[in-house]
Amino acid sequence: MITRHLSDTEHAVASNFLSSLVGTTVMTALVIAYWRTPTLTDGLLMAALGALAMTGHMLLTQAFRFASAATLAPFTYGQIVFAGIVGLVLFNQAPDLGAQIGIAIIIASGFGMAYLQRRKGSAAETAT
Numbered sequence: 001m002i003t004r005h006l007s008d009t010e011h012a013v014a015s016n017f018l019s020s021l022v023g024t025t026v027m028t029a030l031v032i033a034y035w036r037t038p039t040l041t042d043g044l045l046m047a048a049l050g051a052l053a054m055t056g057h058m059l060l061t062q063a064f065r066f067a068s069a070a071t072l073a074p075f076t077y078g079q080i081v082f083a084g085i086v087g088l089v090l091f092n093q094a095p096d097l098g099a100q101i102g103i104a105i106i107i108a109s110g111f112g113m114a115y116l117q118r119r120k121g122s123a124a125e126t127a128t
Contacts, residue, residue, distance in 0.1 A: 012061040016054060070117035077110040 038046065063072055080103050087093045095103065 012058050015061050016057050019057065020054070068117065070113050074107070074110040074114050077107045080106060 060072075060076070063075075084095050084099075084103065087095070
């Protein structure tokens with residue numbers, strides 16, 4: 001919701017920079033006692049994760065400029081499905097039945113909200 005609100009007034013780069021700065025500061029304070037210097041491989045993986053996260057957030061920020069949160073919600077819920085696939089492929093860890101039911105409810109709710117929002121918009125257009 002904050003990203004959606006800020007996308008009207010703030011540039012996507014500024015939004016990303018501020019959220020990254022806050023996240024980095026908070027996480028640094030939380031993990032400083034457990035710090036171990038990462039290996040080269042770990043450092044490259046962290047850099048790749050950061051680059052992918054930044055790209056994803058930039059694209060999401062841009063998407064909010066062109067569509068409502070209700071329209072974009074089903075796409076963001078898709079992250080759950082991809083996380084499940086990655087967990088299965090890379091870690092051989094499948095979501096249990098409870099998680100699968102929860103995932104299905106969340107995704108169905110997102111699609112339901114998008115449908116109701118679209119239907120509400122169509123009804124408002126025909127009324128005018």
